[in-house]
Amino acid sequence: MYILDSSAFINEYHTDEPIASIPLVREELEDESAYRFDALEGSGMHMHIPEPETVERVERAADETGDLAELSQTDVRLIAAAFELDGRLVTDDYAMQNVSEKLSVAVEVIAQDGIDEQRDWRFQCQGCGREFDENHDRCPICGSNLSRKNPA
Ligand SMILES: [Zn+2]
Helix, strand or coil, X not given: CEEECHHHHHCCCCCCCCEEECHHHHHHCCHHHHHHXXXXXXXXXXXXXXXXXXXXXXXXXHHHHCCHHHCCHHHHHHHHHHHXXXXXXXXXXXXXXXXXHHCCCEEEECCCHHHHHHHCXXXXXXXXXXXXXXXXXXXXXXXCCEEEECCC
C-alpha cells in the first residue's frame, strides 16, 4: 500500500501498487490535482483516518527528531496512516521523511528527474539557426523546420 501526500497528486505520481490517502490531503489540492485525487478515489484509492493514539505517537516522534514545528496536521496524519497501514509513504517533504524513518515507516521519494530533463530541451531552426525554448511547427522568423537540440 502506497500512501500519497499532496505533492504526489501535484506531481502526477504513478504506481501500480494499491494506494491510500487521507481526506485532509483533498482539502490542500486545487484544480487538476484535486480532479486527480477524485478520479483515483473513484477508482479505488483507500481513504484512511488514523487513530488519535497513532497521531500522538507520530507527534512524539516528531518532537524527538525536532521536526514537529515543520509538520502540518495533514503531514502528521499521513505519517500516522502509513504507520497503521504498514505502507510506504510517498512524499518529497524532508521533515516527513525524517519522522517516518524514526518510526520505521518506509518512504518513497518523488523523483522529479523527468521534469528537469524536459525543461532543458531547446529547438533550433534548420534554416536560420535561431534557437527557441518551445517547439513550433515552423520557424516564426523564416518558416523553416525546427529540430530538437540536445542540451550541451
Ligand atoms: Zn528560421
